[in-house]
Amino acid sequence: MTLNPNPNSVYPLNNYHRLCFLKNxxxxxxxxxGDFTYYDDLENPYNFEKNVLYHFDFIGDKLIIGKFCAIASDVKFxxxxxxxxxxxFTTxxxxxxxxxxxxxxxxxxxxKGDTIIxxxxxxxYNSLIMPGIKIGDGSIVAANSVVTKDVEPYTIVGGNPAKVIRKRFSNEVIDLLLELQWWNWSIEKITENIPILxxxxxxxxxxxxxA
Structure with missing residues (x-):
């Protein structure tokens, strides 16, 4: 029986401590x-919280990141x-x-509300997400981008300010993926269907x- 990666492990790759399952x-x-979201830092993954800027307790806003996200080094919020x-009249x-x-x-x-990925x-790498931004499921933010507006699901954006480059799939496929919500399946079902995903x-x- 094949063992799946443990979402509660800090470093899922043996002897590679640049990448961590972020929630841990x-x-x-x-x-x-969420589970299985990873952060890969060129120096130390514990830098992540240093890159969540101006996050003061008395304001109470949240940074919410979903499951199975890939976050490159130096991404900042x-x-x-x-x-x-x-x-x-004055700022x-x-x-x-x-x-x-x-x-x-x-x-x-x-x-501007919570930031939700x-x-x-x-x-x-080195992308910057502004306050209160919502980035939809399956989206991609290109390296060095500054995201100032919400991003629709399964959309690729890039630039400063980030603009839509293209949709990843047809509307039919996007609707299907959003209905499937495979990231909420059991890990056993996900593993079984990785060849399709x-x-x-x-x-x-x-x-x-x-299925």
Whole structure:
């Protein structure tokens, strides 16, 4: 019987400690990561939380990352603590310095919500995700991109600011994949169907609807 990789192991590859299953090293309770999502860092995977920037407890925003994502080295997330109000006559954050300046400004308009990365997403080297961004299942962010807008499922984006390069598949296939949600299957079922998931055989993919 073949043993599947253990999602609760820190380093799933023996003697290769640049890559980790990310959920097992996260300390911040406001960072939530799904099973089998990995982070590969050129120096040390424990750098990941250092790359989640301006993530202040008192704001309470969350970084949520789905299952089976691939996150390359130096990917960074800018969280809501970085935002300054754009509609005021000044962007200077007076209230954070306390004293008589405390409670002199509202954070309304600066909170963009949680940052949510779907399942089976590939974030390329040195990409930057802005606050409150939603990246759909199966999407790809090219290296060195700055993502300033939400990304639809199974879409490839790139550039600064990131723009749509193309859809990965036809709408029919995308709808099928979103309906299958293979990342929520049991690990045994995933293992059994890896030859189909790692192919472009649409007919075999359709066959999984009744499996």
């Amino acid at each position: 090293i996260i300390q911040n309770p406001n960072i939530l990561v 800018i969280m809501n603590g970085s935002n300054h109000p754009l509609n005021y 200077y954050p007076f209230s954070i310095f306390g004293h008589s300046w405390e409670n002199t400004m509202s954070v309304e308009g600066t909170f 779907g399942n089976d997403v590939w974030l390329g 790692c192919s472009d055989d649409i007919n075999r993919l359709k066959g999984l609807m009744n």
